[in-house]
Amino acid sequence: MVASVKPPTAPPHPTKITPKMLELTKENRDFLLKLHRQMQFIRRFEERTQEQYTKAKIGGYCHLNIGEEATVVGGILPLQLTDYIFTSYREHGHAIARGIDPKAVMAELFGKENGTSHGRGGSMHMFDSDLRFMGGYGIVGGHLPLATGGGWAVRYKKEKDVVFCMFGDGATNIGAFHESLNFSKVFKLPVVWFCVNNRYGMGTPVEAASAVADIYKKACAYDMESIQIDGMNVREVLLKTSEIVEKTRADSEPRFIEALCYRFKGHSVVDPDKYRSTEDKEKFRKADPIVAFEHELEKAKLADEEYFKKVRMEVDAEVQDIIKYADESPEPKVADLYKYVYADEWEERPELHGDPL
Amino acid sequence: MVASVKPPTAPPHPTKITPKMLELTKENRDFLLKLHRQMQFIRRFEERTQEQYTKAKIGGYCHLNIGEEATVVGGILPLQLTDYIFTSYREHGHAIARGIDPKAVMAELFGKENGTSHGRGGSMHMFDSDLRFMGGYGIVGGHLPLATGGGWAVRYKKEKDVVFCMFGDGATNIGAFHESLNFSKVFKLPVVWFCVNNRYGMGTPVEAASAVADIYKKACAYDMESIQIDGMNVREVLLKTSEIVEKTRADSEPRFIEALCYRFKGHSVVDPDKYRSTEDKEKFRKADPIVAFEHELEKAKLADEEYFKKVRMEVDAEVQDIIKYADESPEPKVADLYKYVYADEWEERPELHGDPL
């Protein structure tokens, strides 16, 4: 990974999240405000990403995390830096929460050489091996078998890392989901399956696609511990995820988490989003995970509207800089088109390029 | 289908199996003895199939039903002739129990033109559209989506038929299983999923491959009614299957049955079967479904050893004739190699044959 600096917005990775750390007390103020800032940063990053898409600075499919920030920050923060993450195409926020330089994330969105994947991957394929961020993937459910393999490798090497695999509600209906959960349980792999149930797979509501609407119940077929959590509440996500992750680290048994949330925008930035009712959208808007957390912080007198405003301004300025950075970054060289297809000596074999004679 | 005559061994298809019909009483004697005869016929058919394989009259992979006769007869008999069956490669007995002329089954095994599939399919691919026997399939789990489609068509046409889908324990770990069960429940399709748990998929015991060893429990992930039955007891299989099938016919909700049994022979006729303990084999041999049923019949004084002997001799003679028939049947013509690849006018298009110029 080519990111130049570690992100200023990355929160500390505490050794272990405890209930105490999440209490709304003065002592915890720094930590709590960092959580808040992180969510706010991701929100702003995504809003500006959408804008840059409209300006044609970003292309392809582009799926935003807006509305899901509590699952993003709350899901990823409890992980150790030695843990592995496999996730889907809706992963800009995941990458940032993991500590990847947001500049590298934006540069990737701009298709630039200094993006996380050197501009080859784009929105759906962020990657960072140093941070064990093992990729965003575009085939729904297709990365679950890979996460299983991550768990296999950890167990094989007798290490104590956890593999964290994030996917949507829609992904739980595809065959690879079933094979992966079963396999992980049969071989006792240290994988935490983290389902971000935003209640829709594109235009299809979860209950129209899944025989059980409470996704966490699907784990019964694998005799796997499974919980459902409020994915709009960052403190709950953080705490419950941490508990599950540490249990899995201790006994190398896979576990399942379903985090209930809602995506505030269309499936991707070009989706006119006509299939959801205004009432529904309103209802969930009211439960905005950032606003809800701000209310908590305010009520506990840990911060006030002025502070939140300041944060919004600060992250806005940061994202401005990031966009500038991405915009000014270099494009990949066309001469490097075939670079990276093969490893080692195969990289340069011309017969593998198949150029016309 | 080219079967010339309906099989003498096919039992009647009663409108509906009732508990009463299965009581060990004089009144039921005819019906019960027909069940017995059917199982015995299939057993003998399979033993002789194995022998013919050794004589190289039969080739390819050849999977026998020996030991599983109670699931075969008990599973298929409760179906109406208008119901549909999709099954796997271990289906000679299934075809016979359905009422396909055993001569056509053996002819198929011999690769003859008058086999159920005109010699093109062989052991794994028996078919009969008149009897709605929709095929034996060779890709593990690959026919479950087809059965789902059968259920879809029945629902679409607003008919009252049931689709009966038979598969092994090993097949429940593959993705297509999950997708099919979920889909059938979401759309309320009249499919009965019938798992023949013979405790092994090739050399792999069920508990080494499946996170839950009680396969019927997997249905929980689809909120589907599911039962486990004794697959060594033909009366139980018949009764329970009938109940489930009729429920599904009534409400068009998919249901799941796990029938516990054991295969007495290797996975296929060439398998030396070294992976199962002698104790295990002995234990299950003692529970032989045919012997067990004979004991019941004897105890109830509905038949005696002499009768059973007579049946064995009779079915043996029948199978002899069948082999002779198959042996004397004509091979497909090499000139017909391309017949059946395409339907209608496409069948004869030479550019689809791709013969060398």
Place this chain on the structure above:
Amino acid sequence: MPEEKLYRVALREALGEEMERDDTVYLIGEDIGKFGGAYRVTDGLLDKFGAERVVDAPIAEEVIVGTAIGSAMLGLRPVVEMMTINFSLVAYDQIVNNAAKIRYMFGGEANVPLVIRMPGGAGHQLSAQHSHSLEVLYGLIPGLLVVAPTTPEDAKGMLKSAIRTNNPVMFLESMSLYNVRGMVPDGDYTTPLGQAAVRRKGADLTIVGVSRMAVLANEAAKQLEEEDIDVEVIDLRSIRPIDWPPIVESVNRTTRCMVVEEGWATYGVTAEIAAGVQERCFDYLDAPIRRLGGAQVPMPYSLPLEKASIPTSEDIKRMARKVVGRKTDA
């Protein structure tokens, strides 16, 4: 009266008209109903035909295709939409091992009247997992018919033929053609499967184009006219079977041939065309048959890299000049 229509609208009309004509025809796919289809081909059909006939399925390509096959065996005529050909790989086993083989392995006792529609192709920065063409994966398989229409007229007429045949048809659309306009005849008509179309007559060189590349080849041909290169353009249209006679007739006349596809040329569709042409036209050929395809890379996201990966009409012209022996550029 014939009218100018979008390719996607022509497809929609074919679907709607066939559904009206035959109530065994139904559509199944992901987000084809309420969402209107990822590429809006099926937009409006749910309202017209209801949820029984325009089925929004779970994200589960294997059972979607399997359901279609199974129901086809029982007499329905399903039309599947795969959101893109890339996702069809998840259902590849169902298509190859079931749809294509069922008729044969059951000795002709079953039919699988099934259409699988799917867009392919690059040019939208969708990167490695969403951008490929892959026609050859289906062209290879006995038991399948495979077509790739390039005009609104063909899109409609061939889709109707595909729905009416009793064979499984892979109906390959191109993302980049959905917004193309063209005249569409009035009323009910069908365009036969299995036939190539000569798009332009010419004397110096035959270019056979696959899917969207046939359109580009036509553009290139127009421009080459100014350079006094008279190109015949054949739109392959049918990938399985290949319609050899017009190709052979053309090459025997022009004595030169090149073949263009958007996908990877090595082991691509163009390999078969080139191999087949040299077998059939050997004595007439004045130059080797050249092939042009996309760069042999998983499609990169970066705009300049993606552009460099897809054949352009400039690339076609460059190669055409070479094949006819003009040295107008390096």
Place this chain on the structure above:
Amino acid sequence: MPEEKLYRVALREALGEEMERDDTVYLIGEDIGKFGGAYRVTDGLLDKFGAERVVDAPIAEEVIVGTAIGSAMLGLRPVVEMMTINFSLVAYDQIVNNAAKIRYMFGGEANVPLVIRMPGGAGHQLSAQHSHSLEVLYGLIPGLLVVAPTTPEDAKGMLKSAIRTNNPVMFLESMSLYNVRGMVPDGDYTTPLGQAAVRRKGADLTIVGVSRMAVLANEAAKQLEEEDIDVEVIDLRSIRPIDWPPIVESVNRTTRCMVVEEGWATYGVTAEIAAGVQERCFDYLDAPIRRLGGAQVPMPYSLPLEKASIPTSEDIKRMARKVVGRKTDA
């Protein structure tokens, strides 16, 4: 000392030796341990290396391949056994969309050192769903290396190379070769990937054979000697990349070429070879390049039909005579 060994034993030795050399190498597949492998290639390895390194997996090809890929990204070197190439279609998405693309789509930041071994081919009356060759499905895909060794020596040496490279390798075995014997060098050796092998020198005709057909071509060539036809036989060995230099050198010398595969020739491996040879050797060719492949049908069970579906050395001879212009038979 070099010794005569079975092809399957040579493979087994390669696996065992590589596992001893490098403890990141492990095997995963269905029934490769306790059962000993459907074709007994892995027999005995479970006892030697334990269940952690010889993994009996559930029947779930997608997660088997996915597990291998994921663990390879984390530094292990998995060797997958697919029971047959036919079942690999269930995992085709994982192979194409993940194994082959991961390195590229993540800009070179990940490697996938992975081997997938799988037997293909017909001749055992396994019928439509268990008998196909399908090499081209993998040959097409950038990011993969694809090989098909035909001798015990190559089987061992190439499998070792496959395990040692940092690229995903599709290692295509042939069911019908497992019992073939041949000399295998002593000790640790590797045979490079990516290279064709000239099996026999000749002056009249070049036959390029794919997988087992290279063996048959060799037999045919011996017999053709008696008819005074001097055939050069090239064993393709590497399906991706294709090793063009020895093929081109040979055809330019013999001026005639034919290509043989067991699979379907239309859109098959032979299409690419024929297309590529005519591009490279056009001025030297004295006859069209001919292709021979299996009958374009889902493989029938019936013995006479199956026999009629697979190229024989008689078929090769017949076509060879035609290519060199002998009219010894119709």
